[in-house]
Amino acid sequence: MASSPLRLVASVVTTCVVAAGGLAVTYSVTAPRIAAQERAAEQRAMAKVLPDAARFEPVAPVLLDAAKKAAAAGQIEGLWRGYAASGDDAGWCIRVSARGYGGPVRMVIGLDRNGKVQGLTILSMNETPGLGTRVESEQWFLKQFTELPAGFGDRDVRALDAISGATRSSRAVKNCVAAAGAAFLAIRGR
Amino acid sequence: MKHLMQVFVRGITRENPLMILMIGLCATLAVSTQFQGAVFMGIAVIFVLTMSNAIISVFRRFIPDEVRIPMFIVVIASFVTIVDLVMKAFVPSVYAFLGIWIPLIVVNCIILGRAEAFAYHNGVLASIADGLGMGIGYTAVIVLFAFVRELFGSGAVKFLGATLVGLPSWYPAPAVVLLFPGAFVLFGLFLALWRALVSRVGEERGVCR
Known part of the structure; x- marks a missing residue:
């Protein structure tokens, strides 16, 4: 019918x-x-990577553009200036992403005034569970970035260890940090 | 009442969507790496399945045969979007893990399959019983499956930040259990167990068709 x-x-x-x-x-x-x-x-991610800062302010678009242009290894998605409770300059928070094995790895990286990594955290990723996700679960891996010297460059980041079996995921994290370092060098003092 | 009960139980045992009908396996294998994610995935499926079954059954006489599939899909997609938004708003950590698999419930064959095979031809109460039974049958299997995979794949089962069970630290936690090959092997073992324990009971009573 x-x-x-x-x-x-x-x-x-x-x-x-x-x-x-x-x-x-x-x-x-x-x-x-x-x-x-x-x-x-x-906010939680920013407070975690830049513990000295009490509040965060997004930077001017000119500065963000300069940072985006300088960072070749990854994409800068956001840039904040951190201020301590006393009003002092506490450093920068950079949200950055780079391509991993299963898609973009998005991170927030905190740099102090001199460009030393204060902390870094992964916001989202789509890496293989149990292999690529070890970039987050193996503590030493993320920790080694906080030992980079102030004003580090691409070469310093590349010299760090990767996790075996998670080469491309490790490279994505390294690219994020390298991009943040390059962005810092472009905007420092401005 | 007895009939409703039969419909309900059938979804869990004799016609279990994962173990017997074997539909909707893709999302099951993908999200069962984490116990907590599997619990919420199960809840989402129970909700969508029961609601879409109920709505489709209520309006089944008004749904013309020629356009029933598009209409089913619109109903199902609406409920899935509701679940998607609510999860994003209230349990963001779970949402971050389940990600794309929540919107993909729309194309989960269990939901459309039950709409087409059951709700479109049966009364409202029976359809709700069928939705609940199938949903709980799905949830029971995926939660159990995820429990085993998370325990042996990462060494401990966590739920909302609390560790439920942990294996001693000398256990090496092979990653293969969390990867797809491990999922297939374990799923095969689950099927064998289910056949041996659950399906056989029905056969001996002579209820199997």
Whole structure:
């Protein structure tokens, strides 16, 4: 028994309208919470990588552009200036991503005034569980970046150890740090 | 009532979506590396399956045969999007792990399969029982599966930050258990166990068709 074309159209349109209404309601309820969660996650990451800073301010677009141009190894996604509670300059927070084995590895890296790595954390990655994800779970790997000298360059980063079995994931993290170092050299003192 | 109970239990045992029907395996193998993720994945599937079964069953007489699939998909996609937004808002750490697999529930064959094979031809209560049964059957298997994989693959099972069980530190935790080859091998063992323990009970009582 074939239905009339009008009925077909009417039933599909009705379903879509009702579904869209339901989604609009859900979205309006959850959207502010989702935005707040994302901001909180970013703040938490920044507080972790730059413990001396009490508040963070995004830098001027000119500076961000200069940083983006200087960082060849990865993409600079955001740049903040950290200030200590006393108002002193505490350093920089750089959000950066580089391609890993299963997609981009996104990190937040904290550099002090002189360009020494204070801390770094992985925001998101899609590396192989148990192999590539060891760049996060093996403590020594991320820790070695905090021992880089102030004003380090590409070569210093490349000389560090990688995790065997996770070469490309390790390289992604290194590229992130190298990009942050290059960005710092371009914007220092400005 | 007895009929509803039968429909419900069937989804868990004799027609378990993962162990017997073997549908929706892709997401199952992918997210079962972490116990906590598997628990929330199970909850998401129970919700979407039950709600879409209920809605489709209520409106089944108004859904023309020719456009039923697009309409099913719209209903399912709406519920999946609701789950997606709610998880993102309230359990961001779990959402970060499950990632793409939550939106992909839309194309999970279990949901569309039950809509087409059951909800479109049966009453509302039976469809809800079917959705709950299938959903719980799915959750039970994926949670158990993830528990074994996380325990033997990473040495400890964690839930919301707390360690539930841990193996002694001399256990080497082979990464292969967390990778796809390990998933397939373990899944085969699960199937064999299920056949031996659960399906056989039905056969002996002579209920199997």
